[in-house]
Amino acid sequence: MTASADSSAPAPGRPGLELRRLSVHFGSVAALCRVSAGLPAGQITCVLGENGSGKSTLVAVLSGLLRHDEGQLLVGGEPVRFRSPRQARAAGIATVWDDLAVAPLLSIWRNFFLGAEPTRGSWPLRRLDVDRAREVTVQAMARVGLPHLDPDQPASTLQAGARQSLAVARAMHFGARALVIDEPLAPLTVAQQTLLLQTIVAARTQGLAVVLVTNNPRYAHLVGDRFLLLAHGAVAGSLTRDDVDASDLMRLMAGGDEFSALTEALTALHPQLGDR
Numbered sequence: 281m282t283a284s285a286d287s288s289a290p291a292p293g294r295p296g297l298e299l300r301r302l303s304v305h306f307g308s309v310a311a312l313c314r315v316s317a318g319l320p321a322g323q324i325t326c327v328l329g330e331n332g333s334g335k336s337t338l339v340a341v342l343s344g345l346l347r348h349d350e351g352q353l354l355v356g357g358e359p360v361r362f363r364s365p366r367q368a369r370a371a372g373i374a375t376v377w378d379d380l381a382v383a384p385l386l387s388i389w390r391n392f393f394l395g396a397e398p399t400r401g402s403w404p405l406r407r408l409d410v411d412r413a414r415e416v417t418v419q420a421m422a423r424v425g426l427p428h429l430d431p432d433q434p435a436s437t438l439q440a441g442a443r444q445s446l447a448v449a450r451a452m453h454f455g456a457r458a459l460v461i462d463e464p465l466a467p468l469t470v471a472q473q474t475l476l477l478q479t480i481v482a483a484r485t486q487g488l489a490v491v492l493v494t495n496n497p498r499y500a501h502l503v504g505d506r507f508l509l510l511a512h513g514a515v516a517g518s519l520t521r522d523d524v525d526a527s528d529l530m531r532l533m534a535g536g537d538e539f540s541a542l543t544e545a546l547t548a549l550h551p552q553l554g555d556r
């Protein structure tokens with residue numbers, strides 16, 4: 281499997297997420313200002329923008345760390361306002377953080393289940409089904425591009441990229457409807473990036489709504505189906521893969537006036553686009 285976008289039809293999934301005129305303020309600063317966007321199931325939506333454009337704020341809202349103060353976040357068509365990350369997870373939104381919370385000394389399979397281990401037998405003789413846990417972990421990791429993994433290795437032996445894959449495999453196994461990935465800040469090797477992209481594509485193929493926050497347009501263009509461009513907390517463009525190529529995205533990301541001018545030019549070229 282390559283890291284390029286997979287054109288095969290995604291598996292039918294549950295409805296994705298939608299933002300409707302969603303705003304978040306910090307005092308007088310509008311970190312997000314009336315942002316409307318669909319984040320559909322079975323598609324990878326890349327959120328792009330300069331520093332301070334509102335990307336982290338969007339991740340915080342989706343993952344339940346921050347509450348929006350105006351507008352709506354719809355999950356499967358239902359408006360929600362999360363009070364905690366636990367509520368976001370319960371609604372099926374899995375967030376993969378850069379500084380991923382893995383328990384480094386625990387085995388990979390322990391990290392995979394973290395409190396949801398399979399058991400066998402019935403009470404009072406119920407006990408952990410370690411063989412099953414190992415088997416499920418190996419299968420789930422293979423689905424995201426890491427076959428033949430030793431599930432007994434400590435999670436600390438996984439490299440960056442593979443640690444994100446573990447979190448994604450876990451989210452897919454436990455039935456998440458959406459996956460939010462904040463691009464790793466640490467530089468990844470080409471192999472690590474390829475693995476992460478494979479993992480993201482696997483989640484899309486399983487029908488999850490994938491939201492990938494990145495500063496890297498080339499990276500985004502490799503896998504993205506849709507591109508949500510933020511500038512100063514507002515939507516500066518909402519484009520599909522057919523509307524832009526990698527160099528358009530790169531120029532859009534170049535910043536400042538060029539960013540706005542090119543967004544306007546692209547929007548004019550595609551009158552059906554704009555603030556969707």
Ligand SMILES: Nc1ncnc2c1ncn2[C@@H]1O[C@H](COP(=O)(O)OP(=O)(O)OP(=O)(O)O)[C@@H](O)[C@H]1O
Nearest residue numbers: 306309310311329330331332333334335336337338
């Ligand atoms: N806790 C906060 N208190 C006050 N202002 C904040 C807070 N968090 C973010 N902001 C402001 O909200 C705006 C959006 O910030 P945000 O961190 O979401 O942008 P970003 O696109 O993620 O930037 P970066 O790529 O640098 O992380 C910025 O103007 C920022 O200064």
